Amino acid sequence: MINIKKRINLFFYTYPRLCLLLIILLAVLLLFFLLNNYSHQQKNPSMVEPTIHLYRHESNTVSQMKFEDYVLGCMIAEMPLSFELEALKAQAICARTYAFRKLLDKKNYPCGADLSDNIMECQAFMVWEDYYDKHPHVSKDLIKRAQKAVQDTRGIIILYQQEPIDAVYHSCCGGKTESAFNSWGRDTAYLQSVSCSYCQSSCYYTSSYSFPNTRITGLVGKSEPWLQLSIIKKTASGRTVELEINGQRISGNEFRHKLGLPSNYFELKVGATKTNIYCRGYGHGVGLCQFGANGMAKSGKDAQAILRHYYGKIDFYKLPY
Ligand SMILES: [Zn+2]
Known part of the structure; x- marks a missing residue:
């Protein structure tokens, strides 16, 4: 049996000090958590997925959509869905980078839109309804794979020296891509001519x-x-x-x-x-060769290896949304 002196001692002396110690410990932990979170946010500021306004040139209208939905619409318009998953992922990263660069540059498209589906001024885009009209027998597996290619690369863009690249692409290079300088007179470090032995399955090789x-x-x-x-x-x-x-x-x-x-x-x-x-080949021949991307994917290369082959010493960055 604890005598009364010890009980008084515990009640008035030991417990309050233990409680105070505990409160100080919790306060320190809370402060540490807040500071850590703040510095993480400083390094990686969070960003809401952009909503874009897309000019539809055939109907002369503007559609509003989430950026990743736009990327999916570009991918299904620009590359056969029968292509390998890693080729589709490479295409999704290209389409996202190409568009994001235009968003940063604040390009002015008709009707005040952020982007356009006219390939003469931007890249192609298609909604699923139009895709089904054009490809009525497309399988559910191909649709899921296209969605997976965009989800798996969500927010990923290509940088060169900290800037999003001009991620141009074409259908088939015919054995060798062309440099941007030779094609358009713009010397661009990541758009040089490279050999491509992967696009022979194209009927335009x-x-x-x-x-x-x-x-x-x-x-x-x-x-x-x-x-x-x-x-x-x-x-x-x-x-x-x-x-x-x-x-x-x-x-x-x-x-x-x-x-x-x-x-x-x-x-x-x-x-x-x-x-x-x-x-x-088919197209201007600059940047990513789409049939080549598929050939590389078939030989076991992943999306980043494919993109590095065509664009050289690039970096990848995940947009924080
Ligand atoms: Zn090629």
Whole structure:
């Protein structure tokens, strides 16, 4: 039995001190937690997922949506859903980076929109309803995989020297991508020409076309019954910069677009009455090669390895939402 002196001692002396100690300990822990949380927030400020306004050029309207829904709509419009998951993830990261850079630059699209679905000024976009109309037999598995590609890369963008890159891409390079300098006159460290041996499954890897010689002379407004056609300048990757038709010069891009060729990466064979053109690839050839991305994914490469192959020494950053 505890005597009365000890009980008084415990009640008036020991318990209050223990309580005070406990309160001080809790206060210190609380302070530590708050400071830690504050410094974490300073380093990683939280951000609400942006809501964007997208200009729909066919209907001349503006749609409002969450940024990640927009990324999914770009992915389903820009890449076949039958592609490998890692290729879809690479495409999602490209589409997100490409758009985020435009948001930061505050591009001014029609109707005051943040982005546009016109590929002449931005990137393509599609809602699921339109996708189902175009692909009525698409499987649920492919739809889930497309959604997974965007969810798994949520918020991830590509940086070069702390800035979001101009993440341009094209369908098939035909064996070698083109540099931004050769294509558009803009020397860009992460848009250099790289070899690509992964896009041979594209039907445009090589393709050939035949035109009457009179069609070729007509491109420069000539009507002679003969054709003298030659490529006079090529880029290091082999794409045509300039040609000469019966003594008149025309750029490789103009020649391509006027004849509806898939790229300006071609060889010519002029015959007595017709000209054969042997093309490689589809698109401008700069940045990510989509069929190449799929080929790399098939060989076991993940999305980041695929993107590093085409864009070089890049970094990845997760937008904090
Ligand atoms: Zn390629």
